[in-house]
Amino acid sequence: MLKIQRPKSLSEQVADVLRDEIVNGDLDMGEALSESKIASRLGVSRTPVREAFARLELEGLVHTEPQRGTYVFKLDRDALFDICDVRVSLETTAFRKAMERDPKGLAKSLARVVNDMTKARSAGDDRLYLQLDTDFHQKLFDHAGNSFLDDAYQTISAKMAALRNRLGRHPDHMDKSYREHVEMAEAIAEGKIDPVIDIMISHIGRKEGSYWNLDSTKS
Secondary structure: OOOOOOOOOHHHHHHHHHHHHHHOOOOOOOOEEOHHHHHHHHOOOHHHHHHHHHHHHHOOOEEEEOOOEEEEOOOOHHHHHHHHHHHHHHHHHHHHHHHHHOHHHHHHHHHHHHHHHHHHHHHOOHHHHHHHHHHHHHHHHHOOOOHHHHHHHHHHHHHHHHHHHHHOOOHHHHHHHHHHHHHHHHHHHOOOOHHHHHHHHHHHOOOOOHHHHOOOOOO
16 A cells, blocks of 8 residues: 655654764764754754754653753763663564574674675774664664564664764774674574674673773763
C-alpha cells in the first residue's frame, strides 16, 4: 500500500538541525542555547525552536532549568558509568539475539562496516569513522529482531554518538576502537559468542572502556 509521506513540521526540522549539531560536536556540552539566536539563525519563529527543545529534552540531549534557560547535556563521571552499564547490558543482549536470529546477516553487515572503517582510517576521515562506529553498534539491534530492545537503545544512542564524537577522536581510543571492531567482526564471522562478549566489555565496559580513562568530560 502506498503511504503518503507527511512533511516534517518546522519544529521537527529545527530539532533535526540541533540534534546533528549536538551529536557532531558543533555545540559544546553544557552550552547555553538561545531561542532567539537559533530562531534568527534558522529563519524561524521562536515557537518551533521551543518545541524542538522539548523534543530534544525527551531524548536527553538538552535540559531546561527554570528561570535560567536550556543547555546542551553534559555528563559527570558517575553518569558516564551509569550509561556505560546500560549500554553493556543492551548491546550484549542484542548481540546474543542477533546471533540466534540472523548470524549470517549480522556478520555480513559488520564486515561491510569494518571495511568502510578501514577506508575512513586510511583517508584520515575521523568524522566518517565515528559515524561508522555508531552504525556498527546499531547493526547489533538491527539484526536482533526485537523492536522493544531497539527502542530501549534509542534512548541513549544519540547521547552515545555525541560522546563518541567528542571522546572518540583521542588517538589512543581511535586505535583501540578500530582494533576491537575488527576483532569483533572476525569473531562473529566465525560464529563465536563468548569471545565477542569479552571484547565488547573491553570496548565499552565501565572499567575497561577507554572513554572512561579520558579527562575530556570533566567540567
